[in-house]
Amino acid sequence: MDVYAEYEKKRCTAQAAVQLVKDGDWVDYSQCTSYPTALDKALAERRDDLHDIKVRNAITCHPVAVLEKDPENKTFTYNLLHCSAQDRTYIDAGRAYHEPMLFRQCGSYYTRGYAPVQVAMITVAPMDRQGNFSFGLTNCCQPELLSVAEHIILEVNPAMPVVYGLEEDHIHISEVDCIVESREPLNTSPSRAPGDLDRQIAAQIFPYLHDGMTLQLGIGGMPNALGELIAASDLKDLGMHTELMSDGYLALYKAGKITNRKKKLLRGKGIFSICLGSTELYQFLDHSQEVLSAPMRYVNSVETIRQLDDFISINGCIAVDLYGQVSSESAGTRQISGTGGQLDFVTGAYAAPHGKAFLALPSSRVDKKGVRHSNILPLFTQGDIITTPRTQAPYIVTEYGVACLPGRTTWQRAEALIAIAHPDFREDLIQAAEKQHIWRRSNKR
Numbered sequence: 386m387d388v389y390a391e392y393e394k395k396r397c398t399a400q401a402a403v404q405l406v407k408d409g410d411w412v413d414y415s416q417c418t419s420y421p422t423a424l425d426k427a428l429a430e431r432r433d434d435l436h437d438i439k440v441r442n443a444i445t446c447h448p449v450a451v452l453e454k455d456p457e458n459k460t461f462t463y464n465l466l467h468c469s470a471q472d473r474t475y476i477d478a479g480r481a482y483h484e485p486m487l488f489r490q491c492g493s494y495y496t497r498g499y500a501p502v503q504v505a506m507i508t509v510a511p512m513d514r515q516g517n518f519s520f521g522l523t524n525c526c527q528p529e530l531l532s533v534a535e536h537i538i539l540e541v542n543p544a545m546p547v548v549y550g551l552e553e554d555h556i557h558i559s560e561v562d563c564i565v566e567s568r569e570p571l572n573t574s575p576s577r578a579p580g581d582l583d584r585q586i587a588a589q590i591f592p593y594l595h596d597g598m599t600l601q602l603g604i605g606g607m608p609n610a611l612g613e614l615i616a617a618s619d620l621k622d623l624g625m626h627t628e629l630m631s632d633g634y635l636a637l638y639k640a641g642k643i644t645n646r647k648k649k650l651l652r653g654k655g656i657f658s659i660c661l662g663s664t665e666l667y668q669f670l671d672h673s674q675e676v677l678s679a680p681m682r683y684v685n686s687v688e689t690i691r692q693l694d695d696f697i698s699i700n701g702c703i704a705v706d707l708y709g710q711v712s713s714e715s716a717g718t719r720q721i722s723g724t725g726g727q728l729d730f731v732t733g734a735y736a737a738p739h740g741k742a743f744l745a746l747p748s749s750r751v752d753k754k755g756v757r758h759s760n761i762l763p764l765f766t767q768g769d770i771i772t773t774p775r776t777q778a779p780y781i782v783t784e785y786g787v788a789c790l791p792g793r794t795t796w797q798r799a800e801a802l803i804a805i806a807h808p809d810f811r812e813d814l815i816q817a818a819e820k821q822h823i824w825r826r827s828n829k830r
């Protein structure tokens with residue numbers, strides 16, 4: 386096959402490519418940095434001649450053309466596997482919907498037929514001489530999505546780095562319907578910079594870290610603060626096995642902290658599944674032999690993580706109740722993010738020899754009226770979604786300390802969690818624990 390002739394045959398404008406979309410279709414934008422910006426704009430222009438188009442995506446970094454062009458959602462329904470700050474604005478306005486998932490299972494929703502896809506539109510790197518397009522920054526569920534899509538449109542962008550993968554890391558031109566060339570800017574990080582509170586929380590986790598461990602850092606300000614702390618520390622020979630590759634890891638690579646030399650699995654290689662950060666991070670990954678991508682079903686699999694000795698997982702959460710139930714994705718019924726890989730990594734870290742998972746949160750928050758609320762609650766009553774059940778609750782961290790929950794009774798949990806609650810709320814929490822019959826007379830006050 387002459388791959389260049391094939392390329393010319395399939396190359397077209399975004400407007401021509403989106404003619405593949407038909408009434409009633411599910412259109413999948415994949416996730417995060419593979420967002421097809423030019424195709425999204427072209428699809429939006431078809432608002433008046435299409436009907437009932439369901440678009441699926443995750444972690445949107447800028448306004449979505451199909452929603453901006455269709456303010457009454459007459460044609461397009463937007464569905465999200467994981468939510469960013471941008472996505473929250475749409476969900477809050479009743480203009481988008483969450484699709485709950487576990488990241489390690491997300492690809493199987495496609496292959497088992499639960500998540501239909503008529504048209505997949507993804508951004509990839511330019512074609513190589515063999516006719517392959519690298520998935521670049523988003524490996525994620527790309528293999529499964531592309532295996533079931535009835536039509537595949539590639540948005541080829543020279544800004545997308547070529548990222549080598551463990552196994553599936555590209556698509557061949559023979560499998561593609563249309564190719565659209567684009568120079569749209571890639572999505573860059575919407576992640577929050579760390580503040581003082583994040584640094585205080587990160588400092589509580591720091592004593593648990595040691596040379597040679599393999600690290601998974603989640604999304605949010607606190608994991609970024611921890612990255613800063615480690616970069617400035619004496620720790621050495623760390624490994625990277627993470628769902629999300631972020632600028633926190635770039636800082637660790639630049640500081641020489643990550644060598645992957647001590648990893649028990651894939652020694653010498655850092656592994657990720659999706660990447661979101663700065664342009665500098667994307668350039669760092671281009672043709673890297675040290676950092677490889679892999680599908681989410683591999684990276685987040687408990688079977689994989691348990692082979693990593695000394696595995697430490699650190700993620701953020703929103704609220705915890707005195708039973709040890711953790712909500713990391715909603716505030717009441719307000720969808721904030723998603724389960725993402727949290728439960729995968731909590732489960733995997735526990736299975737790994739010497740593994741530990743930390744879920745971190747500020748002990749309280751002050752609302753817009755200046756009123757302080759505890760993030761450690763007697764019990765959840767407002768419809769909050771439980772991301773990590775109490776049976777899997779790991780180490781919970783606030784700026785006041787660390788509560789280790791596995792193997793602890795209800796009264797021990799209540800005591801450990803109240804000890805790391807904001808001091809203004811501890812007495813109320815003790816009274817609530819007494820009423821809930823999870824406070825023992827000999828508990829400390």
Ligand SMILES: CC(=O)SCCNC(=O)CCNC(=O)[C@H](O)C(C)(C)COP(=O)(O)OP(=O)(O)OC[C@H]1O[C@@H](n2cnc3c(N)ncnc32)[C@H](O)[C@@H]1OP(=O)(O)O
Pocket residue numbers: 470473577601602603604605606607627628629630700701702703704713714716721722723724725726727730750760
């Ligand atoms: C990389 C991997 O491998 S990822 C695997 C792990 N995945 C996960 O852990 C997923 C779940 N966790 C998360 O998504 C994040 O860690 C979070 C949301 C818990 C924290 O992330 P941060 O960026 O630090 O959150 P931040 O403090 O900026 O708050 C995010 C939003 O939640 C709201 N929020 C946070 N806490 C509360 C609360 N207690 N009550 C009400 N709202 C709250 C904030 O107001 C903000 O909303 P807005 O931007 O619309 O105003």
Ligand SMILES: CCCC(=O)O
Pocket residue numbers: 444467488603604628629659722723724725726727
């Ligand atoms: C991009 C991070 C997704 C997750 O929280 O798992």
